Amino acid sequence: MTEFLLAVVSAFWLGILTSISPCPLATNIAAISFVGRRVGSPMKVFLAGLFYTAGRTLTYLVLGVLLVSSLLSAPAVSHLLQKYMNKLLGPLLILVGMILLELIQFKFSGSGVSEKMQKRVEAMGIWGALLLGVVFALSFCPVSAALFFGSLIPLALKCESGVILPSAYGVATGLPVLVFAVLIALGAKRVGQAYDKLVVFEKWARRITGVIFISVGIYYCLTQIFGVFG
DSSP states (O other), rough: OHHHHHHHHHHHHHHHHHHHHHHHHHHHHHHHHHHHHHOOHHHHHHHHHHHHHHHHHHHHHHHHHHHHHHHHHHHHHHHHHHHHHHHHHHHHHHHHHHHTTTTOOOOOOOOOOOOHHHHHHHHGGGGGHHHHHHHHHHHOOOOOHHIIIIIIIHHHHHOSSSSSHHHHHHHHHHHHHHHHHHHHEHHHHHHHHHHHHHHHHHHHHHHHHHHHHHHHHHHHHHHHHHHHTO
């Protein structure tokens, strides 16, 4: 039980780290700002944040259920995962840690919101935030892809939890969105101040997490692959 609770906390932290990474954070703020300019009242801006968060959470939940259940339901794949998951976790954690520390970098250009999508969101009003949440959740950048596919899904497979862990991850990706929805409703100046502080926090949080991932990955490699400390 303690191990599973630790996994839930880890999934939640991965979601937080995903949401405050530069690319997802920029799209999150852009989405809420876009919807917020068109719904008028501060309460509706906050509701837009809730709907946007719900869209992201639902997307990650569906992806998690599909990926985990499909992999675990195939006998051959399930057997291989049970046999080799601990050995795979080490190299995976090291790889994700190197991406977080920017030792490995990928060129990425976000597609943003197309004109057609903007018109559709406008037509849907506050419900457009739900659609944007789904769209931006599926728009993986290198860091978010590494955290979701390289960390969360292996963790969910190890714990055989395709619902709770992806849900915790999804909810966490929306928390900063709700904070910024409130700030946008109160005033643009506060958004800028909060954004600057969050950028500094994200840099150190990402670096510390990267070092932890690499350290734990090395430990898993030594114990599970090379048999050291065994």
